[in-house]
Amino acid sequence: MNQTAPHCQVAFFSSKRYDKQVFSQFTEDASLELLHIEARLDENTVPLATxxxxxxxxxxDELNTQVVIQLAELGVKHIALRCAGYNNVDIATCHQLGISVSHVPVYSPHAIAEHAMALILTLNRRTHKAYNRVKEGNFDLQGLLGFTLHNKTIGVIGTGHIGRAFVNIANGFGCRVLAYDPKPNPALEAVVEYTDLAHLLGESDIISLHCPLTKDNHHLINQQNIALMKNGVMLINTSRGALIDTGALVKGLKSQKIGYVGLDVYEMESELFFRDRSCEVIQDDLFQRLSTFHNVLITGHQGFFSQEALNEIAQTTVDNIKGFLANQINAECFL
Structure with missing residues (x-):
């Protein structure tokens, strides 16, 4: 869409330096004035949207019922998510109060799929540990033993755009791919084996999560489902943190039922991620416990963080805002 929209001020929450750089390229026509706000949106920061x-x-950003009500009272008519997921938004209340909600349904799924595979390869071949050893002049290989991915079974939970991209990468490594999705992707039926969740959990050497967070799959990876997994399984999550019960995950690691964990998301990440906390004492005891395991690799929700993905996010988000202003809504992007 290339609509001509009237001048509009947009309160841009959780803004980072890279957001300013990327979005400035797509708002040069000056029809949109982005008011960059470093704070994340919650009940305390709603007034910044005035x-x-x-x-x-x-x-x-937190858009629960109370926040949405406050936004409506301020006259907000459109919430533009610059991401695909919308589990943090009370959509029903938005609709009741006449607030339109848009998102970015597809943006460089390869970026996140590639990051998931990077976590797998790093955990398996311990390249992060090897790097530090060599920097210190230690060339001993003891403790760096990995396994060959070829012919291993990878279970993929969620086979939308990102899941499909990840399946293609896994197939390239010569892996057997099992998949679970309530709505199987017809494009993948020839290259994966769709199965039920219990069978996937029990058969997979590696399990990678690529599904959106919903009420039905909250804590999908819990104590009961972890018990179904192979001993020493590798678990990867680049989707949403609350798909995993972190307490159950820690227990699985302690019992050695889970052999490796790669996380780009964390269920309480809103209080931690996207900020420099290197000079602070982190108060999240569960996160601190998780980070002590030698076989756990955590990145700070950077799976989406490629130049291509940022450009696509910015372009679609700006198009959604201009489309709303011009009353030319893209049905694929509005919820």
């Missing part, structure tokens, strides 16, 4: 009929938010 004067903006459109706000732009990210994955850890």
């Amino acid at each position: 004067g903006s009929k459109t706000i732009c938010v990210f994955v850890n």
Whole structure:
């Protein structure tokens, strides 16, 4: 869409330096004025949206019922998510109060799929540990033993755009791929074996999560489902943190039922991620416990963080805002 939209101030929450750089390329026509706000949106920061009929938010901004009500009272008419997931938004209340909600349904799925595979390869071949050893002049290989991915079974939970991209990568490594999805992707039926969740959990050497967070799959990976997994399984999550019960995950690691964990997301990440906390004492005891395991690799929700993905996110988000202003809504992007 290339609509001509009237001048509009947009309250841009959870803004980072890279957001300013990327979005500036797509708002040069000056029809949109982005008011960059470093704070994330919650009940305390809602007043910062005063004067903006459109706000732009990210994955850890909080748009619960109370926040949405406050936004409506301020005159906000459009919430533009610059991400695919919308589990942090009370959509029903938005609709009741006449607030439109848009998101970015597809943006460089390969970026996140590639990051998931990077976590697998790093955990398996311990390249992060090898790097530090060699920097210190230690060339001993003891403790760096990995396994060959070829012919291993990878279970993929969720086979949308990102899941499909990840399946293609796994197939390239010569892996057997099992898949679970309530709505199987016809494009993948020839290259994966769709099965039920219990069978996937019990057969997979590696399990990778690529599904959106919903009420039905909250804590999908829990104590009961972990018990179904192979001993020493590798678990990868680049989707949403609350798909995994972190307490159950720690127990699985302690019992050695789970052999490796790669996380780009964490269920309480909203209080941690996207900030420099290197000079702080982190108060999240569960996160601190998780990070002590030698076989756990955590990245700070950077799976989406490629130049291509950022460009696509910015372009689609700006198009959604301009489309709303011009009353030319893209049905694929509006919820």
